[in-house]
Amino acid sequence: MASIHRDPSGNFHLHFRFGGQRFKRSLHTKHERKALAVASHVEENIRLVNEGRLELPDDADVPTFLLSDGKLVESQKVAKNIKLGSLFDRFRELTPDGAFEATNLRTFRGHMKHFTQSLGERTLLRSIRTTDLQRYVKTRSGEQGRRGKVSPVTIRKELATFGSL
Numbered sequence: 001m002a003s004i005h006r007d008p009s010g011n012f013h014l015h016f017r018f019g020g021q022r023f024k025r026s027l028h029t030k031h032e033r034k035a036l037a038v039a040s041h042v043e044e045n046i047r048l049v050n051e052g053r054l055e056l057p058d059d060a061d062v063p064t065f066l067l068s069d070g071k072l073v074e075s076q077k078v079a080k081n082i083k084l085g086s087l088f089d090r091f092r093e094l095t096p097d098g099a100f101e102a103t104n105l106r107t108f109r110g111h112m113k114h115f116t117q118s119l120g121e122r123t124l125l126r127s128i129r130t131t132d133l134q135r136y137v138k139t140r141s142g143e144q145g146r147r148g149k150v151s152p153v154t155i156r157k158e159l160a161t162f163g164s165l
Contacts, residue, residue: 085121111161
């Protein structure tokens with residue numbers, strides 16, 4: 001049996017028991033009608049699990065699973081705001097010794113250096129758009145390499161390194 005309770009801020013929380021455990025989740029609403037509808041929905045999902053018509057995975061977060069009709073096993077995580085420079089630093093830190101040939105590591109470092117020079121070390125990864133990458137390609141293709149202009153093959157490899165990170 002699922003029930004709703006209002007907290008001091010006016011938001012409703014769902015309380016229910018399942019598998020001998022008590023669960024409580026905020027419904028993020030101050031509307032009683034919506035809260036009652038969610039409680040009814042969770043009761044229906046509990047009934048479906050008990051009848052075997054909805055299967056609860058072993059590693060599932062029970063309230064999240066029941067509130068999402070069995071579509072989510074765990075709560076959604078918000079992606080961190082990772083900066084370009086810290087992404088490259090983490091790559092260097094977490095790469096075990098011997099994972100790559102020394103020449104490959106030098107190549108990766110060169111690619112990372114070009115990206116940080118062009119886009120900036122403090123640029124947030126989630127803020128990088130296709131237009132930024134296109135500007136990077138245009139800038140790099142105009143730069144001087146060892147044997148004249150930087151090759152499109154080199155730029156493609158740099159983009160592949162960035163994409164794999």
